[in-house]
Amino acid sequence: MMHTSITHPIGDFVRSISPFPELAFGVNLLLSIIAICAVAIGTAPILIYMERKVCAAIQCRLGPMRLGYRGTLQTIADVLKLLFKEVYAPAGADKFIFYLAPMLSLTAPFLALTMIPFDYNLQVVNLSIGIPFIIAVNAFGILGMLIGGWASNNKYSLLGSLRSGAQMISYEISFALILVFIVMVSGSASLMEITQSQSGGLFQWWIFKIPGLGFIAFILFFISSTAELNRAPFDIAEAEQELTGGYHTEYNGTAFAMFYLAEYINIVLASSIGVTCFLGGYLPPLLGIESVDSLLIKIPGFIWFAAKVLFMIWAYMVVRWTFVRPRVDQLMAFEWKFLLPLNLLVLILGALYISFIGF
Amino acid sequence: MFPTELKDLFFYFISALTITTALATVLVKNVLQSAIFLIFSFVATAIIYLMLHAEFIAISQVMVYAGGVVIFVIFTILLTSHLGETAFSTKVPRNFIAAFLGLSFLGLAYRFLFQNHSLLSYTPSAPLDYASLKSIAFRLLSIQSNGFVIAFELIGLILFASLIAAVSIARKQKEEK
Known part of the structure; x- marks a missing residue:
């Protein structure tokens, strides 16, 4: 919590052995940062490997097979290669903005990850303004992309960043409205309380709790978050065939790795938000059958959370390699003429459901 | 914290x-x-x-x-x-005007902030949860004398209308084509 001092075993231990009780605060800070970095940076190579394997399976290939058991070491080798590359900016580029852009892009998902409850006791901060915080912090991702494209001094980069900026700003409205729907039905903007409002079994999750409407809201969330993530079929930002890579064409080495990392952390983040808001977060899917439930409860919450997040990520990956990319105008028309009106309708129906039927 | x-x-x-x-x-x-x-x-x-x-x-x-x-x-x-x-x-005359405006703003800020002696001596911090999401939301929707329910509803209506207007503008352009 925001205002209470830190009370956990490690903090108490530090307080008991050190003459400076302030040290507990520093240790707490350090542990939180390490935990978030471990989750964010640790999952990225796994996701890259998973993406290549899912892609290969859909295209009837094998994917990376040579390095390590079934290609498991391939991504580590790729990361090492990327980190040892020389970092240089193109001639005529604005160096300050050029190197600032990937850092800004990476800031957004790291900040938002602090809000995610991975388990009941596994959350960095439980702010009452969790959902607004995530929406607010999302802007830094757009910002990093916009100025990165400009600073590259390349017209394809600028085109890619401009049109993807327009896309992300448009889809952010839908993204925020769906989260507002969840805040409205659960009565709280804190992600922990949203999870707690779904306790009591599989059919208490928001995807099932409001018949029909919850599922529509989940699909809308999935579409708008795919667009927010800039993933195919909405990968207007990169569009290899049209823009030779979009806003990060001119980036290489560590700077490119930071953009790439931000992309994969954003996938984890969007899946975590989806799982927390619709799929019950860390809660086990209790079915109401006594013998099965007693087994399901024994599995710790963070394993349920990880399993659900992996399922969501798998869904994003399958969608990426299944659908074709729409044109820019089709994309914007889809948001403004279909997704947004439907969103508003879902919001109104949800309000009607709460006021006339209730839970 | x-x-x-x-x-x-x-x-x-x-x-x-x-x-x-x-x-x-x-x-x-x-x-x-x-x-x-x-x-x-x-x-x-x-x-x-x-x-x-x-x-x-x-x-x-x-x-x-x-x-x-x-x-x-x-x-x-x-x-x-x-x-x-x-x-x-920026041109030089503009700089002078800007300096004049900035200095007069500083003077005003000094006059209003530091004439008040209670501000110099002691600044009470707001009670906990005074400006949290929940208390702000309750205040916005309150129908008591310190609530802002009518203003809040009006602003909400205007924002909602502008969103719908944006959708309808997007639709109109398609029909003209």
Whole structure:
């Protein structure tokens, strides 16, 4: 919590052995940062490997097979290669903005990850303004992309960043409205309380709790978050065939790795938000059958959370390699003429459901 | 949240950051760099709000200014200025007017802030949860004398109408084609 001092075993231990009780605060800070970095940076190579394997399976290939058991070491080798590359900016580029852009892009998902409850006791901060915080912090991702494209001094980069900026700003409205729907039905903007409002079994999750409407809201969330993530079929930002890579064409080495990392952390983040808001977060899917439930409860919450997040990520990956990319105008028309009106309708129906039927 | 001494240290750090980035916004020659420094100064201001336990105002600051206004400013700069152009100069008479305005603002701020002696001697911090999301929401929807329910509903209606207007404008263009 925001205002209470830190009370956990490690903090108490530090307080008991050190003459400076302030040290507990520093240790707490350090542990939180390490935990978030471990989750964010640790999952990225796994996701890259998973993406290549899912892609290969859909295209009837094998994917990376040579390095390590079934290609498991391939991504580590790729990361090492990327980190040892020389970092240089193109001639005529604005160096300050050029190197600032990937850092800004990476800031957004790291900040938002602090809000995610991975388990009941596994959350960095439980702010009452969790959902607004995530929406607010999302802007830094757009910002990093916009100025990165400009600073590259390349017209394809600028085109890619401009049109993807327009896309992300448009889809952010839908993204925020769906989260507002969840805040409205659960009565709280804190992600922990949203999870707690779904306790009591599989059919208490928001995807099932409001018949029909919850599922529509989940699909809308999935579409708008795919667009927010800039993933195919909405990968207007990169569009290899049209823009030779979009806003990060001119980036290489560590700077490119930071953009790439931000992309994969954003996938984890969007899946975590989806799982927390619709799929019950860390809660086990209790079915109401006594013998099965007693087994399901024994599995710790963070394993349920990880399993659900992996399922969501798998869904994003399958969608990426299944659908074709729409044109820019089709994309914007889809948001403004279909997704947004439907969103508003879902919001109104949800309000009607709460006021006339209730839970 | 913070131990007291660290909090003071952090406050001075953030204030210094706010002032430096605000100065950089004005002094940097490149328009886009100045917009980016503006974002940093907005975020630093939001952190000061956060330290005052005004969480919702801090988040609104980031959402509206850093996320909304400055992104549109950057969009405008990207669409209007040429790539890599750094032409951005102010004329001398304008500088004098700006100095006059700035100094008179400082004088006014001094007059209003430091004439009040209670402000100099003691600053009570707001009670806990005074500006949290929940208390602000209850106050906005309250029908008591200190509530803002009519204003809130009106603003909500206007925003909703503008969203629908945006959708209908997008639809109209298609029909004309």
